[in-house]
Amino acid sequence: MREAEAIARLKRGDISGLEGLVAVYQVQAVRAAYLVTRDLGLAEDVVQSAFLRAYERIGQYDTARPFAPWFLRSVINDAIKVSTRGRHVSLDALMPLEGTLLRSYSEGLDLGSLVVEAETNDAIWEALGKLPPQQRAVLVLRYYLDLGEAEMSARLDVPAGTVKSRLHAARKHLRELLPSWLTPPSAGDENDNKHASYL
Amino acid sequence: MSNEMSERSIEERVADTLHERATRDVPYNLNLWPQISTRAKKQRHTYRGMSRLPFGRPNLVVAAYLAVLVVAVAVTFSLAPSLKSDESSAASSGGEQQQPSDMAVAASQEAGEQSTPLPTITPDATATQYTADYNASRAPYAYLDRSKYGKHLGISQASGDYTITVNWMYVDGNLMLIDFDLLGPQPAPDSDTRIMPYIAALAVKDGPVLSSPKSQFSTRGEGNRVNYLMERDVAKLLDEYGDEELEFDLTITLDALHTTPLADTAPPDATATWVTDSQNVERIRESDIAGPFRFQLRVPFIPARISRLVQTASSNSVAIELEQFRISPSQIRSYVRLNTGDKVLNPDDWEISAGAQVSDWDALLFRTGKPPYGRMLTRYTGAHTIYDNLYEQLGEWTFTVRKLVNHQTQETIEGPWVFKFEVFPPGTDRNGWVVKEQSPIPYRGPRTSP
Numbered sequence: 012m013r014e015a016e017a018i019a020r021l022k023r024g025d026i027s028g029l030e031g032l033v034a035v036y037q038v039q040a041v042r043a044a045y046l047v048t049r050d051l052g053l054a055e056d057v058v059q060s061a062f063l064r065a066y067e068r069i070g071q072y073d074t075a076r077p078f079a080p081w082f083l084r085s086v087i088n089d090a091i092k093v094s095t096r097g098r099h100v101s102l103d104a105l106m107p108l109e110g111t112l113l114r115s116y117s118e119g120l121d122l123g124s125l126v127v128e129a130e131t132n133d134a135i136w137e138a139l140g141k142l143p144p145q146q147r148a149v150l151v152l153r154y155y156l157d158l159g160e161a162e163m164s165a166r167l168d169v170p171a172g173t174v175k176s177r178l179h180a181a182r183k184h185l186r187e188l189l190p191s192w193l194t195p196p197s198a199g200d201e202n203d204n205k206h207a208s209y210l
Numbered sequence: 211m212s213n214e215m216s217e218r219s220i221e222e223r224v225a226d227t228l229h230e231r232a233t234r235d236v237p238y239n240l241n242l243w244p245q246i247s248t249r250a251k252k253q254r255h256t257y258r259g260m261s262r263l264p265f266g267r268p269n270l271v272v273a274a275y276l277a278v279l280v281v282a283v284a285v286t287f288s289l290a291p292s293l294k295s296d297e298s299s300a301a302s303s304g305g306e307q308q309q310p311s312d313m314a315v316a317a318s319q320e321a322g323e324q325s326t327p328l329p330t331i332t333p334d335a336t337a338t339q340y341t342a343d344y345n346a347s348r349a350p351y352a353y354l355d356r357s358k359y360g361k362h363l364g365i366s367q368a369s370g371d372y373t374i375t376v377n378w379m380y381v382d383g384n385l386m387l388i389d390f391d392l393l394g395p396q397p398a399p400d401s402d403t404r405i406m407p408y409i410a411a412l413a414v415k416d417g418p419v420l421s422s423p424k425s426q427f428s429t430r431g432e433g434n435r436v437n438y439l440m441e442r443d444v445a446k447l448l449d450e451y452g453d454e455e456l457e458f459d460l461t462i463t464l465d466a467l468h469t470t471p472l473a474d475t476a477p478p479d480a481t482a483t484w485v486t487d488s489q490n491v492e493r494i495r496e497s498d499i500a501g502p503f504r505f506q507l508r509v510p511f512i513p514a515r516i517s518r519l520v521q522t523a524s525s526n527s528v529a530i531e532l533e534q535f536r537i538s539p540s541q542i543r544s545y546v547r548l549n550t551g552d553k554v555l556n557p558d559d560w561e562i563s564a565g566a567q568v569s570d571w572d573a574l575l576f577r578t579g580k581p582p583y584g585r586m587l588t589r590y591t592g593a594h595t596i597y598d599n600l601y602e603q604l605g606e607w608t609f610t611v612r613k614l615v616n617h618q619t620q621e622t623i624e625g626p627w628v629f630k631f632e633v634f635p636p637g638t639d640r641n642g643w644v645v646k647e648q649s650p651i652p653y654r655g656p657r658t659s660p
Binding site for chain 1 (some may be wrong): 220221223224225226227228230231232233234235238240241242243245248249250251295563565596612
């Protein structure tokens, strides 16, 4: 079954069309929602509701346009809403620290750089968690879904200029939240921090 | 390092982190359909009931709203005293309305902390010191459901003070994974020595030898017991095998890695290997402190679906030749050649940002080139790797490379480069696709239905 056929079925009230759409889009949708909400259970709730809303409102969907942007816009907006409502509890607070995570190789043994890489990703993830959901969402659209500003404008249903300013603000805010060893040195700064060499 | 380049590097890091977390924390095989189906049926049932009313949907909504309002007013008047007396319970009920998200979090936490059960190991004086904490949901390749893929083994071998137990093993046409525990004496709290396994030999019985340099380990745990997940690139090495059980001979030895500050380092002895890194420490590697630990392991093999069509696409004066595309549950590998007409680019230097459509769906999006933890494997394999399970995505594939980004210089070349090929259900063979045997993985999804 192809997408057009799934949507045609859905428009006829045939629920098998929804099953097809769920099978294809659920993982991408939950991953995008998770990156905004940072809570897998909440992300699944958001995506379930978005599918049900799509089912309910399929009559409003223009079949001449691709389904994914229409659907993912709904998912991202809902993820922002539930995160903004303060219902969000970061899983990070509940999960044990992985201070023991290491990676080694049968050859090379460059353990230091591998630990730094893991620390870097953890630091970025932590900083992303401190951003407001709207700013996190624009970073997810830009760097996870790999959308350009025009596409982001369409997904968020806001003018391109707004996207640009939100993206700029999100990047700026993120840099402020990152630990000093992750931020790039200013011109002429002789930064001898060991981590700088990995950036 | 210019600020501009640093900015780009951080953006790359953000993208890496988002992709890593999404792939690691949200399993590919999640299935929301049962819950959605139940809720959709209830919703549909409601609509059907309402559709019997002799007016259209907008009026129906207004009518329903009014009906609810009338009922609410009636109930308010008739039950006012009891409502007042139940105020506290209503308040607590209101509080509970906030619970679903907390409950969802708790459920996620519970799921996240489910540990891979570790088999009982030969009783040992040090066994009581076990402190490992293995969080399966954040393990590499967490999207491979261990109840569905690979084989649980629980086979132990002991040598000297050490015991190795192979817990689980998985092999497909791209990758081999071996999960094992190392149990040994409790190290001193201030020890600078780390015990490391070394794959001394690995081979298919009466078949290819899989040498060790392409093996790498992820480790969890501390103290005297550490869990390892060894991953070994086997792409192109096992293509002669079909859907069958293979027997492997595995030999592991143990090395000790001593880390000392540069100034205090003692001279190396004849058997040690010296490594000096950028953190002013020297590492002395002492080989074969225990072992060999020898295992014979039988596990099912899942052949990759392999495209042998060679296609070339050009954009921005760069031609990409797609030499081979290999899909297995653990990974997708795209082997490409890059050239600008006058020079050939090293594929290992470039990361691919790509998307894919299967049939006319548009749901797959990924970046290639970086495993969930680190990027060494990519450099070893010479392929661009997608870390996700897309084995069941059958139909016409459109693989679109959107841009190339150089790991070192951050140079970006915009695409798109578009490739099309078809992936058919097991047992078929068209357009250059080689599918050897019926896959043991049942095809799940709607595209088989008419």
